[in-house]
Amino acid sequence: xxxxSSGPQSGSSKIPIDISFPTVPVEVSLPLRADxxxxxxxxxxxxxxxxxxxxxxxxTMDDVAAAAGVGKGTLYRHFGDKSxxxxxxxxxxxxxxxxxxxxxxxxxGPGMGPADRLVAFTTAYLxxxxxxxxxxxxxxxxxxxxxxxxxxxxxxxxxxxxxxEQCRAPEPDIAADVLLAALSAEQVQHWLVDQGLPFDxxxxxxxxxxxxxxx
Amino acid sequence: xxxxSSGPQSGSSKIPIDISFPTVPVEVSLPLRADxxxxxxxxxxxxxxxxxxxxxxxxTMDDVAAAAGVGKGTLYRHFGDKSxxxxxxxxxxxxxxxxxxxxxxxxxGPGMGPADRLVAFTTAYLxxxxxxxxxxxxxxxxxxxxxxxxxxxxxxxxxxxxxxEQCRAPEPDIAADVLLAALSAEQVQHWLVDQGLPFDxxxxxxxxxxxxxxx
DNA sequence: AGTCGAATCGGACTAGAGTCCGCTTCATGG
DNA sequence: CCATGAAGCGGACTCTAGTCCGATTCGACT
Numbered sequence: 001x002x003x004x005s006s007g008p009q010s011g012s013s014k015i016p017i018d019i020s021f022p023t024v025p026v027e028v029s030l031p032l033r034a035d036x037x038x039x040x041x042x043x044x045x046x047x048x049x050x051x052x053x054x055x056x057x058x059x060t061m062d063d064v065a066a067a068a069g070v071g072k073g074t075l076y077r078h079f080g081d082k083s084x085x086x087x088x089x090x091x092x093x094x095x096x097x098x099x100x101x102x103x104x105x106x107x108x109g110p111g112m113g114p115a116d117r118l119v120a121f122t123t124a125y126l127x128x129x130x131x132x133x134x135x136x137x138x139x140x141x142x143x144x145x146x147x148x149x150x151x152x153x154x155x156x157x158x159x160x161x162x163x164x165e166q167c168r169a170p171e172p173d174i175a176a177d178v179l180l181a182a183l184s185a186e187q188v189q190h191w192l193v194d195q196g197l198p199f200d201x202x203x204x205x206x207x208x209x210x211x212x213x214x215x
Numbered sequence: 216x217x218x219x220s221s222g223p224q225s226g227s228s229k230i231p232i233d234i235s236f237p238t239v240p241v242e243v244s245l246p247l248r249a250d251x252x253x254x255x256x257x258x259x260x261x262x263x264x265x266x267x268x269x270x271x272x273x274x275t276m277d278d279v280a281a282a283a284g285v286g287k288g289t290l291y292r293h294f295g296d297k298s299x300x301x302x303x304x305x306x307x308x309x310x311x312x313x314x315x316x317x318x319x320x321x322x323x324g325p326g327m328g329p330a331d332r333l334v335a336f337t338t339a340y341l342x343x344x345x346x347x348x349x350x351x352x353x354x355x356x357x358x359x360x361x362x363x364x365x366x367x368x369x370x371x372x373x374x375x376x377x378x379x380e381q382c383r384a385p386e387p388d389i390a391a392d393v394l395l396a397a398l399s400a401e402q403v404q405h406w407l408v409d410q411g412l413p414f415d416x417x418x419x420x421x422x423x424x425x426x427x428x429x430x
Numbered sequence: 431a432g433t434c435g436a437a438t439c440g441g442a443c444t445a446g447a448g449t450c451c452g453c454t455t456c457a458t459g460g
Numbered sequence: 461c462c463a464t465g466a467a468g469c470g471g472a473c474t475c476t477a478g479t480c481c482g483a484t485t486c487g488a489c490t
Contacts, residue, residue, distance in 0.1 A: 033486060036438065060476060071440025076478065137359065142477090144356045148405050171420040177406070178424050181396040190363050191392070205386040209393050212427045248456055248467060275446055286470025291448065357447090 040078050043068040047085055056086075056134040083146040086139035090132060094152045097128050101159055114166035115214040121159065122183070122210045126203050129188050137185040147184055156180055167214040175213050182206060255293050258283040262300055271301075271349040298361040301354035305347060309367045312343050316374055329381035330429040336374065337398070337425045341418055344403050352400040362399055371395055382429040390428050397421060 046068035050059045061082055065072045079085040106112035107120040129136060140147040147153060157176050164172035181187070183206070191197045247255075261283035265274045276297055280287045294300040321327035322335040344351060355362040362368060372391050379387035396402070398421070406412045 033437065035485070039439080061478080062476075065440085072442095072478080073440050073480080074438075075440095077438070081478070141359045144352065144401060145405065145409070147401070148409065170423055171416075174406070174412075174417065174420040175424060177402065178393070178397040178421075181399065181402050182393040184396065186359060186362070187392065187396050190360065191389070194360070194363065197389075201386075202389065205389040206393075208385055209390060209428070212430060213424070215427060215430065250455070251468060254469080276448080277446075280470085287448080287472095288450080288470050289468075290470095292468070296448070 036078075039068070039070050039074055043070060043075060043078060043085070044088060048089055051089070051135065056138050061085075081142060083139050083142035083149070086135045086142070087149070087151060089135055090139060090152070093128060093132060097124060098152075098155055100124065114163040115211065118160065118163045118167075118179075118214055119207050119210050121156075121163070122179070122206050123203060125156070125183055126188070126199075126206065129183065129185060130192075130199060133185060133189055133192070137189055140185045153180070164214065169214060179210060179213060182209065251293075254283070254285050254289055258285060258290060258293060258300070259303060263304055266304070266350065271353050276300075296358060298354050298357035298364070301350045301357070302364070302366060304350055305354060305367070308343060308347060312339060313367075313370055315339065329378040330426065333375065333378045333382075333394075333429055334422050334425050336371075336378070337394070337421050338418060340371070340398055341403070341414075341421065344398065344400060345407075345414060348400060348404055348407070352404055355400045368395070379429065384429060394425060394428060397424065 043064065047059075047064045050063060050067055061072060061075060064085070065075045068075070075085070079088055100108045101121065101124075103109055107116045108124055110117075112120075157173075157180060160176035160179055161172045164175050169175050188202075191202050192199060258279065262274075262279045265278060265282055276287060276290060279300070280290045283290070290300070294303055315323050316336065316339075318324055322331045323339055325332075327335075372388075372395060375391035375394055376387045379390050384390050403417075406417050407414060
């Protein structure tokens with residue numbers, strides 16, 4: 001019975017137990033075994049180093065496993081798939097941004113109108129993307145639908161939806177998804193890298209779009 | 216050891232000869248050899264049948280090659296990759312929609328205000344997606360960045376951008392990309408299939424979003 | 431400390447996408 | 461009709477993501 005395994009997406013309506021993936025919100029859930037903790041750390045360290053050294057694209061899962069000194073099974077046990085590994089690596093920076101949203105200073109944090117907060121979110125998230133585009137791209141595209149994986153995505157979606165609702169936008173959930181689709185790594189990479197659009201111009205344009213959604 | 220590593224997408228500077236890809240706009244470019252024409256047709260026929268019979272996901276390129284009675288090399292010569300095969304299969308329906316835009320009756324075709332035409336486009340494109348979601352998904356997601364492949368995408372983008380410009384929207388190119396990102400197969404599949412959103416509700420919401428972009 | 435069940439490990443294995451290159455078939459002009 | 465060279469063919473091959481399961485290690489409980 002491999003009812004664990006938390007099958008990589010594709011679950012049409014399963015939503016299994018899914019403990020053991022400390023992606024973003026979870027802080028500590030299970031008392032992991034000592035060797036498991038050690039191996040997890042080794043893998044993250046190795047993956048971060050390899051990605052930085054040789055570029056995300058050209059690092060294979062075998063490379064990561066070898067560099068970390070663990071087997072592939074271990075790698076997949078801990079992170080599910082390549083996208084999960086990338087997600088875990090992003091954890092820290094994402095958490096930082098999330099903190100800014102939940103308890104930071106306005107306009108990103110609470111204490112200002114929803115429209116301005118949403119604009120601040122767009123700007124801040126774009127900045128986050130600029131720093132980590134490669135890894136976010138990996139985390140969102142390794143598998144079809146990876147972008148919608150629960151975890152960080154659910155957080156952004158909830159936040160945007162909440163602000164849009166405050167703005168009395170109709171269908172705030174859908175509008176939130178539209179905004180996040182525009183902020184997907186693949187789309188932003190296309191704008192910044194493939195088309196060579198200057199960052200500031202893109203940022204300004206997306207702020208405009210964000211404003212139009214809150215109108 | 217090989218330091219080339221030329222990232223697959225982001226086509227750095229390879230761009231081989233690459234004639235012979237009649238994706239969408241090309242009508243007739245080279246006088247293809249008789250056997251080539253025959254094989255191309257055989258592959259399209261087989262692929263269409265297999266996809267319909269067994270679902271897009273579970274058909275491999277080997278299956279297609281075998282069913283068509285050609286080698287894998289031939290398959291790849293004609294279509295480049297799996298996504299290219301899907302794109303070729305979509306050709307006919309896409310062309311129909313394009314015709315409707317270029318010379319059909321209003322509001323989709325010319326003869327009405329740009330805002331209404333854009334709304335009509337959103338509706339029509341969503342309808343097109345509903346019919347062919349699986350294959351569009353394949354054509355857009357088999358490779359990172361496949362969605363932006365020249366061909367049909369360029370047409371939709373140009374059209375939207377043109378209409379947005381007519382509406383005096385700032386940065387019409389970027390706004391067009393935002394709209395098309397919301398209409399990406401992955402996003403629409405997430406709404407319709409994963410979340411079970413009713414088609415009509417989604418359609419209405421996206422019309423709203425479209426309107427807000429033209430405001 | 432010693433036992434034991436279960437969690438974890440690791441690397442051989444599978445599957446499918448995409449490449450390579452020697453062989454075959456076409457179609458042109460002599 | 462035949463020679464010829466180039467376009468096209470095909471299938472063996474490589475490469476990598478992801479799976480499987482026997483061996484190993486942990487740590488709770490005597």
